[in-house]
Amino acid sequence: MSQLRYFIGLMSGTSADAIDAALVGFESDGTTHLVCTHTLELPADLKARIIAAQTRVNTTLRDICEQDVALSLLYAAAVKSLLEKANISASEIEAIGNHGQTLLHAPEADHAFTLQIGDNHRLAELSGITVVGDFRRRDIAAGGQGAPLVPAFHRTLVAQTETAAFLNVGGIANVSVIAPDRVSGFDTGPGNTLSDAWIRKHRQQAFDAGGAWARTGTVNEPLLERMLADPYFSRPAPKSTGQDYFNLTWLENLKVDELVPVDVQRTLVELTARSSSDALKASGCERVYLCGGGRHNNLLTQRIRSLVEPIEVTDTCALRVDADFMEAVAFAWLAKQRLDRVSGNVPTVTGAQSERVLGVIYPRAD
Template sequence: MHKTHKTKGSSELYIGLMSGTSLDGIDAGLVDFSDGRIRLLAFHYQAFPADLRQQIHRISQPGQPVLLEDYGALDAQLGCLFAEAALALLDKAQIAPSAIKAIGSHGQTVYHAPAGCHGFSLQIGDPNRIAEITGITTIGDFRRRDISVGGQGAPLVPAFHRAVFAQTGQTTSVINIGGIANISILRHDSVLGFDTGPGNTLMDYWCQLNTGLGYDAAGAWAGTGRVDADLLKQLLDDPYFRQPPPKSTGKEYFSPAWLEQKIACYRYCKAEDIQATLCELTAGSIAGAVLEHAADSTQVLLCGGGVHNRQLMAGLAKRLAMPLLSTEEFGIVPDHVEAMAFAWLAKQTLHRLPGNLCSVTGARVPVVLGGIYPGR
């Protein structure tokens, strides 16, 4: 039996649903925005079955043909799974669906290619099904409206980072390390943000290929290898890292094919040495972005799954002199940040407020993001 959550004044409860480029599962966060505060009331994680991960991976491979019937079926299946995650979250919190203003569902990105006059970013996880199954108004398809006004459609979390982590009179950098890593640079009068490059995606791929495991837990395998300096230099010499912001990227660019091409002349390297080098690639590209664009940062806040990789954290600490802090020290567990961000973006949309930052995405104007699918 659901209990109805009670707050002082008008209730402002939203759910954020997030599935990132690591393809591990769905993060669901219940967020209370009542009285101008931002509080996480409950969190639920729902892992993807292995066969579903394979389907998503297959459908999102660059250059590969996709059958529309497979695309449509996976879109519907994921919509049902996102809805199940939202209902499981409400059951855990003992809150009725009728108490929720809206769900913000990021969906699962299957292709991100924002460049050019016909640029796009495509997420699946049918919001119609989420709205129908839960009965809750659902907001989805957040990225394409920003692209329609010349933006990258990503990253979208810096606006939320500003709302929760900005420090008066200080420059704070927030690093989110998912499959792709992104940075938010919060100054007293401006916000800059962009994708720094690969986060976990290449490490996950190489670990799966060579060990059969989905990821390198705590960076333990990378810790057994030695960084190949020549290979690292070759990886960091990619033009993306020199490209000025605004910029965004994805697994379409930093793909298995990209890695295989880069390591073609380094077959003498042991598999664990390549893993160690990929870990340093992520650390080096993130640190390079901080030093080039936010060297005045008084602190760097870290969130996303990459914070659990001790080898990666050590690589960042070696390269950056400023304090590296978990977002948990500011009240938000690193694994919860993105789900909360899409609850916040849903609130922005429902209140007809812009969700993008032109200084981040390069959009010509601020816009209200996403489509609204009314609940019952």
């Protein structure tokens, strides 16, 4: 093994459930080694305030500024714990790739924008490590969606002798398709965000563990059809979306409050299964690698497996990347791309005019 270059990837996803931290070593030929991981759950009050900001409920500019700082303190704490766990010093890390916390993502707006908060200056000061952040906005400025950004990294994990797909089920679900001659990818729609919001409303739980509640309900077919009739699902790629579109208001506009709550929950699982498996089937892939928290929902995974049959479904652990940390590992890789001044986007995925070096460098203090 050649001398490894160490990077840390930090992901706090759209679900605002936790900060995922990954210590990653890269060989000079690009081989990736996931060395150590750490998860820091977001405090419930901060999570509630982030969700309020994402959905623009009772949020002031001051709240957002406070969240920006609160998040960076937690990012620094996650990095500290990760370094202790791995028994490695900050000076050995080239950079932290910090995704930040998405509050809004509106690539289709008149003035397309996306906003990730979590003060990177403060993170560089607190950690003593160079930080790379703000990855998405350059792609948007170049006419792209700013998302998904992981397909470029996924390409490095497979041989490209067959067509493989990655399905990440986070708050939003996204697919990457790595074919021998082409890389594509887009957000397929809601992953867990709607089912999380629905169970939070009806049972005061953060998510439906294992899909146990949904399993006791029945798919409401007319509701599923109304959901799938949303123009987002039939729009061609490039496309990406967020909680500011798929949220409780979107759901309530479908008159779900008149229905049995558990049947709505079951139908939401089916919505994610249907929309993602339609994309996988259309991709012509021979194999699917699952990642993201949604794959712990056994009902969802079962439905995806059955809808895409006979395509083989496994998870990214088969590629030696822990499937709960794929996004964090990808942002470590994106930080390396930035320091090496090579592109991080795939224009056929995001729709950007051409390849761009992504991210802003916040150097550590010498």
